Amino acid sequence: MRLTLSMLLRAEGFRVAEAEGAAVALGKMEREVFDVVITDLRMEGGRMEGEGGVELLKAVKQVSPGTEVIILTAYGSIHSAVEAVRLGAFHYLTKPFEPEELLLIVRKAEERRSLMREVESLRAQVRDRWGLERIVAKGQKMQRLLELICRVAVTDATILIQGESGTGKELVARAIHARSRRASHPFIPIDCGSLPEPLLESELFGHVRGAFTGAVENKNGLFTEADGGTIFLDEIGVIPLSTQVKLLRVLQEQTIRRVGATTPTKIDIRVVAATNQGLKHLVEKGAFREDLYYRLNGIILDVPPLRDRREDIIPLAGHFLKLYGDKLRKPLARIAPEAMDLLLRYSWPGNVRELERTIERAVVLTLGETITVQDLPPTLTGRLEGEAVPTRKGLSLAEVEEAHILSVLYEHGWNQARAAEELGISRTTLWRKLKEYGIVGPLTSL
Numbered sequence: 001m002r003l004t005l006s007m008l009l010r011a012e013g014f015r016v017a018e019a020e021g022a023a024v025a026l027g028k029m030e031r032e033v034f035d036v037v038i039t040d041l042r043m044e045g046g047r048m049e050g051e052g053g054v055e056l057l058k059a060v061k062q063v064s065p066g067t068e069v070i071i072l073t074a075y076g077s078i079h080s081a082v083e084a085v086r087l088g089a090f091h092y093l094t095k096p097f098e099p100e101e102l103l104l105i106v107r108k109a110e111e112r113r114s115l116m117r118e119v120e121s122l123r124a125q126v127r128d129r130w131g132l133e134r135i136v137a138k139g140q141k142m143q144r145l146l147e148l149i150c151r152v153a154v155t156d157a158t159i160l161i162q163g164e165s166g167t168g169k170e171l172v173a174r175a176i177h178a179r180s181r182r183a184s185h186p187f188i189p190i191d192c193g194s195l196p197e198p199l200l201e202s203e204l205f206g207h208v209r210g211a212f213t214g215a216v217e218n219k220n221g222l223f224t225e226a227d228g229g230t231i232f233l234d235e236i237g238v239i240p241l242s243t244q245v246k247l248l249r250v251l252q253e254q255t256i257r258r259v260g261a262t263t264p265t266k267i268d269i270r271v272v273a274a275t276n277q278g279l280k281h282l283v284e285k286g287a288f289r290e291d292l293y294y295r296l297n298g299i300i301l302d303v304p305p306l307r308d309r310r311e312d313i314i315p316l317a318g319h320f321l322k323l324y325g326d327k328l329r330k331p332l333a334r335i336a337p338e339a340m341d342l343l344l345r346y347s348w349p350g351n352v353r354e355l356e357r358t359i360e361r362a363v364v365l366t367l368g369e370t371i372t373v374q375d376l377p378p379t380l381t382g383r384l385e386g387e388a389v390p391t392r393k394g395l396s397l398a399e400v401e402e403a404h405i406l407s408v409l410y411e412h413g414w415n416q417a418r419a420a421e422e423l424g425i426s427r428t429t430l431w432r433k434l435k436e437y438g439i440v441g442p443l444t445s446l
């Protein structure tokens with residue numbers, strides 16, 4: 001059987017190694033990683049009659065978890081074959097079988113292997129994308145925060161992130177997840193403020209069929225979807241009191257109860273919460289449960305407002321300049337010193353998000369290679385709206401046209417129809433010009 005199968009597989013272009021027993025096979029696997037192992041359920045050399053294949057399967061799953069195992073079995077030992085699948089075998093085939101059947105299964109196993117590899121590499125990419133690398137942190141305050149992130153990420157503790165709007169709370173939450181053992185499981189952000197109260201609970205915990213009008217089927221909640229991973233509860237301060245009780249139970253018991261369900265379901269979740277208002281204050285007002293507050297405030301990460309870490313302003317501006325410059329194919333070199341000065345002096349009530357929008361806008365509006373004071377919004381410059389007339393000296397007609405098209409598009413939220421109307425050209429003409437200038441937009445969706 002072994003010889004026939006080897007010949008068959010080789011003829012189909014597979015690379016095949018043979019082993020006459022489990023021990024030999026495992027020896028070969030120490031030296032090389034195999035995609036697929038095909039083994040009989042009964043093999044000589046198994047300690048107990050009929051168990052050689054299952055033993056091998058267990059050993060393979062230990063030394064090389066990614067290797068797929070296909071079990072061949074005689075009619076009559078289906079029971080053990082099913083057991084083998086339960087133990088992680090990819091498939092079983094009952095003898096006698098057609099060569100085509102085996103080839104089909106081997107190809108499927110191969111396909112699965114390559115899918116798994118793809119998933120792994122995508123996960124690694126996502127990890128990098130959301131890891132610490134994405135956080136610009138020049139000054140001491142942010143450096144300390146990064147250190148804290150690293151330290152708390154590896155624990156499973158519930159974490160509360162506090163900070164004004166736009167300071168980077170979500171970025172911090174994602175970095176915590178990316179550095180935790182849960183990194184390859186989902187990170188699910190929930191904006192508690194945007195879900196209406198009646199929906200919130202079913203959205204979070206799911207519901208069973210018939211729990212309320214409209215619940216026509218069982219539905220998983222976000223907590224179930226995030227199983228094994230991290231739930232990010234943004235704006236936790238606005239969660240209604242009734243849902244707070246349930247959230248407390250999730251944190252204490254790691255169980256959820258679907259709306260309308262009688263029994264709880266076990267889940268494995270880490271909760272990271274964020275708030276931009278003092279929770280303590282909400283507790284005093286009676287809007288936030290004290291017990292939940294104490295449950296959450298074990299580890300608190302404070303993200304400082306931008307005005308308290310001005311040393312980060314220029315590095316952040318540079319980061320966004322590169323980001324949007326690349327995105328817009330406007331590889332801008334620099335920010336003019338006077339513009340830099342304004343960025344440094346401004347109070348940034350909208351924090352990093354406001355700085356990001358400011359640089360994005362400037363990249364869109366700027367006419368040359370340098371971002372000047374004219375490209376900054378009136379809030380920063382203190383000048384009146386409409387007063388700004390950027391100088392067009394030294395620019396070609398095409399450059400002025402491109403800059404004008406960009407700014408009109410930007411003002412209209414990248415709605416091409418409305419932009420074309422304001423520009424007094426047809427949509428086709430606009431489309432042609434966008435192509436000509438290599439304008440890709442919209443900038444905001446990263």
Ligand SMILES: Nc1ncnc2c1ncn2[C@@H]1O[C@H](COP(=O)(O)OP(=O)(O)OP(=O)(O)O)[C@@H](O)[C@H]1O
Pocket residue numbers: 134135136137163164165166167168169170171172234276316319352353356
């Ligand atoms: N240190 C940083 N380095 C790079 N980008 C940052 C940094 N801080 C914030 N950002 C960017 O600023 C924007 C706002 O950040 P984020 O959404 O994390 O803020 P937030 O605190 O959750 O705001 P809100 O309270 O409004 O939800 C995002 O685009 C984020 O990528």
Ligand SMILES: [Mg+2]
Pocket residue numbers: 169170234
């Ligand atoms: Mg946020």
